[in-house]
Amino acid sequence: MTVTEDTLVSYAFGHLASVDEAVVEAHLRAHPDDARTVAAYLDVLASLVMALPPEPLPAGGEEALLARVRGPATPAETRSNAPERTPKGVPGTYIPSRERPRRAVWWRDVLAAAAVAGLYVSVFTLLNPDARTARVLQGYRTEPGAVSYALNAEGRAEPLGTLVRLQDGRVFVALGVPPSADQVYQAWEIAGAPVSLGTFDGRTFLSAQAVTEGNTFGLTLEPPGGSDQPTSTPITLLEL
Amino acid sequence: MAARDEAALAELYRRYGPYLAALSRRLLADRDDVQGCVQDAFFRAWQAAGRFDPARASAKTWLVTIGHRVAINRLRGQKPNTLPLEAWDAPTPAGDPVERIQLEGAVRALDPVERELIELAFYRGHSHQELAELTGRPLGSIKSKLRAALHRLRDHLDDSDDDSSDEPDDRHERQGGEG
Numbered sequence: 001m002t003v004t005e006d007t008l009v010s011y012a013f014g015h016l017a018s019v020d021e022a023v024v025e026a027h028l029r030a031h032p033d034d035a036r037t038v039a040a041y042l043d044v045l046a047s048l049v050m051a052l053p054p055e056p057l058p059a060g061g062e063e064a065l066l067a068r069v070r071g072p073a074t075p076a077e078t079r080s081n082a083p084e085r086t087p088k089g090v091p092g093t094y095i096p097s098r099e100r101p102r103r104a105v106w107w108r109d110v111l112a113a114a115a116v117a118g119l120y121v122s123v124f125t126l127l128n129p130d131a132r133t134a135r136v137l138q139g140y141r142t143e144p145g146a147v148s149y150a151l152n153a154e155g156r157a158e159p160l161g162t163l164v165r166l167q168d169g170r171v172f173v174a175l176g177v178p179p180s181a182d183q184v185y186q187a188w189e190i191a192g193a194p195v196s197l198g199t200f201d202g203r204t205f206l207s208a209q210a211v212t213e214g215n216t217f218g219l220t221l222e223p224p225g226g227s228d229q230p231t232s233t234p235i236t237l238l239e240l
Numbered sequence: 241m242a243a244r245d246e247a248a249l250a251e252l253y254r255r256y257g258p259y260l261a262a263l264s265r266r267l268l269a270d271r272d273d274v275q276g277c278v279q280d281a282f283f284r285a286w287q288a289a290g291r292f293d294p295a296r297a298s299a300k301t302w303l304v305t306i307g308h309r310v311a312i313n314r315l316r317g318q319k320p321n322t323l324p325l326e327a328w329d330a331p332t333p334a335g336d337p338v339e340r341i342q343l344e345g346a347v348r349a350l351d352p353v354e355r356e357l358i359e360l361a362f363y364r365g366h367s368h369q370e371l372a373e374l375t376g377r378p379l380g381s382i383k384s385k386l387r388a389a390l391h392r393l394r395d396h397l398d399d400s401d402d403d404s405s406d407e408p409d410d411r412h413e414r415q416g417g418e419g
Binding site for chain 2: 005006009010012013014015035039040041042043044045046047048049050051052053054055056057058061062064065066068069070132135136139198199200202204205206208209
């Protein structure tokens with residue numbers, strides 16, 4: 001395995017298999033520059049987490065943790081239902097493999113079945129852009145507090161797509177078709193002069209900022225790169 | 241914590257546990273699993289504390305990375321049940337206000353595709369290949385976009401740190417030498 005910059009990115013995201021992580025960690029020990037790069041990536045990702053709304057910890061959680069560390073030093077998981085990989089993303093977190101829980105033999109059958117199912121889903125998704133969009137849309141629709149709306153076009157019986165307003169006010173849009181090659185979709189928040197929410201050349205879009213409740217969401221077709229203000233009639237408008 | 245100080249563990253749990261729970265919430269739907277992940281993350285940190293090197297990573301980064309790995313692995317175990325869910329989320333208004341403002345600026349600096357990829361990769365644990373399948377974009381484009389996004393976020397946060405370096409900021413203190 002050759003460690004490239006992309007490998008370092010995958011490592012930072014925790015996407016590598018255990019054996020590949022071990023290779024990367026050996027590489028990092030020998031290449032301080034790459035180790036600094038990875039450390040910077042991990043710092044960025046940690047910062048993302050520290051900007052999330054903190055979730056209250058359950059009563060008794062601290063006591064349970066302390067009781068656990070005082071107990072026999074076993075690697076038992078609280079409710080492990082997955083083969084656990086050692087968290088090794090930061091220097092100094094390596095836990096020797098002898099401490100890892102052993103995978104029971106019956107897991108092989110489960111993993112084999114999951115692999116077959118995963119392969120089917122991957123191939124199906126790869127070949128079917130509708131399935132890709134549907135999967136992403138389904139995720140948004142099931143977010144706590146998310147509200148879904150049909151995006152309708154005047155004179156058209158079928159909706160153009162779906163808009164999901166997330167709990168934090170951001171909007172996700174999934175459309176039936178992408179724009180033509182020489183155009184992009186541009187999303188707008190309208191409460192007076194339209195304010196651009198961004199452009200996209202595919203079928204899905206997630207706004208970076210919240211759209212205020214009561215304002216209107218609009219979509220126009222614009223030249224690549226988008227426009228400062230709409231240059232065409234909105235293909236859909238929705239009051240949120 | 242490296243000195244097996246339970247008070248230090250409890251302090252880190254109180255300080256960072258709510259954020260690890262928030263991260264796990266984005267990766268996992270089940271509340272029991274979320275709290276289990278937080279417990280497992282701190283337990284693993286306790287086990288590995290002797291090897292923590294504050295010169296190479298802050299306690300915050302170290303704990304978040306452990307928490308992310310624990311949640312990702314649990315998510316992988318859940319995938320047969322949660323495969324249709326592609327929920328992803330960007331930083332939302334909460335947490336340390338200074339850090340939140342810096343993060344909001346950094347996230348806004350990403351283009352929509354980069355933002356989507358960062359969030360799908362980090363908050364849903366999708367690999368490069370899975371992202372290519374999900375988004376329909378070439379694998380090479382996924383890789384370059386993710387790399388560019390990380391660099392852009394880092395540059396933006398570095399600039400923000402420089403801008404606020406003269407101001408008292410508990411965040412910097414927190415990134416110091418716990419662990």
